[in-house]
Amino acid sequence: MTATTPAARQGATGHIQRSATPDDQPSASLDRPQSIAAPLMEIRDLVVSIGEHQVVAIRELDIPAGRRVALIGESGAGKTVAALSLLDLQPRVARVTGSVRLEGLELIGMPDRQLNRIRGSEVGVVLQDPASALNPVMKVGRQIDEALRMHHRTSRRERRERVLELMEQVQLPDPERLRRRFPHQLSGGQRQRVMIAIAIACRPRLLIADEPSSALDVNVQAEILDLLVRLSDEQGMSLLLISHNLGVVRSMCDDVAVLYGGQLMERGPSRVVVDQPRHRYTQALIKANPDQLADSPVERTLTHPLWPIPGETPSVGQFPSGCHFRDRCTHALDPCADELPITRTVETRTFSCWNPAPAAEPEANVEETAG
Ligand code: SF4
Structure with missing residues (x-):
């Protein structure tokens, strides 16, 4: 297996095409080589528990170097808790076990001081709501500067130049003027761009973005997602995108992992999973959200205008035994x-379902693992 280099990714950028998409989807469509890259992060047997209840149980998930991976599911699926637990940022009441390796380095159980060096320098985080993530009483230029100062010993002049460079990189207008403003003096989209500048300040290998556009106006959402695509391409940076939007995931991410009730239902290349889902939950999610897939080939196969998933996502501790989706399936x-359910891997896709949707073609290279 070979890692995708930044140079190779710049080559791949040439395949990105512009097309008309719904307002909340990035305008860049994904059309680039689907080669297998070496994992940057390997997640194994990750369990997050609150009290006696497991809120996340992911047996295996890789984030390959230089690729974009989405974690998708409804509210309450455990997406945010799972992503934050990778850096030990989950709520204090939660306990995390298992293994999360970043280029072979184990992060679970790592002392806080060592983990602090990795947060921000190797892995950046962009949260959903920039208004609550930024310090309201500190000018935004200073907040970007703090991120640099925490990880690098450079002169004030060098940092000032880098702050302006970062503000330009995230397409903030008139950086010299804007850096002296407080967060409340910026628009929501500008605040999220500042958050992204902070997250990429130290050129991390991986950026975790938790619903980075959902708190923003519809017309700004696609701009922020486009920015993340461009930055990950330019810097060869892996992206873990938390999303509930199938259309965004399909157009923006190489791979997708579908989560429900903390269980990993299906994972694989995003176009394989979204266009021909095998897991009954993935299938139900697509049928319930045909509007998200407007303009995609999938939309033409959705003959029913809206097919809601019966019932509601149970709260923590209320999921049924066996498959967590059982009561709604x-x-x-x-x-x-x-x-x-037994976990089956067919070619590049893995799913855990006792009664999966039929395969479009005869199956080859099937592997089965007990649930
Ligand atoms: S394992 Fe059973 S309950 Fe769960 S999604 Fe598949 S068919 Fe439905």
């Missing part, structure tokens, strides 16, 4: 109640 069989 219209394809459930007897074994779904008793045991975790």
Whole structure:
């Protein structure tokens, strides 16, 4: 396996095409080589528990170097908790076990001081709401400067130049003037650009973006997502995008992992999973949100205008035994109640379902693992 180099990714950038998309989707469509890259981050048997309840249980997920991976699911699926737990940023009441390796370095159980060096320098984080993430009483230029100062010993003049360079990189207008402003003096989109500048200040290998556009006006959402695509391409930076929007994920990310009730339902290349889902939850999610896939080939196969998923996502501790989706699944069989589904890997896609949607083509290279 070979890692995708920044140079190779710049080559891939040439394949990105512009097309008309809904307002909240990035205008860059994903059309680049789907080669297998070496994992930058390897997640194994990650369990996040609150009290006696498991809120996340992910057996295996890789984030390859230089690729964009989405974690998708409804509210309450455990996406944010799972992503934050990678850097030990989950709520204090939660306990994390398992293994998260960044280029072979184990992060779970790492002393805080060592982990602090990795947060920000190797892995950047962009949260959903920039208004609450930024310091309201500190000028934004100073906040970007703080991120640089924390990880690099450079002169004040060098840092000032880098702050202006970062503000230009995230397309903030008139950086010299804007750096002297407080967060409340900026628009929501500008605040999120400042957050992104802080997150990429030390050129991290991985950027975790938790619903980075959902708190913004619709017309700004696509701009922010486009910016993340461009930065990940230019810097060869991996991206873990938390999203609930199938259209965004399909057009923007190489790979997708579908989460429900903290369980990983299906994962694989985003166009394979979204265009031909095998897991019944992925299938239900797509049928319930046809508007998100307008202009994609999937939309033409959705003959029903809206097919809501029955019931509601249970709260923590209320999920049924066996498959967590069982009470809402219209394809459930007897074994779904008793045991975790067998995990099947077919080519590049993995799914855990006792009664999956039929394969579009005869299956080859099938591997099965007990649930
Ligand atoms: S394992 Fe059973 S309940 Fe779960 S999604 Fe598949 S068919 Fe439905």
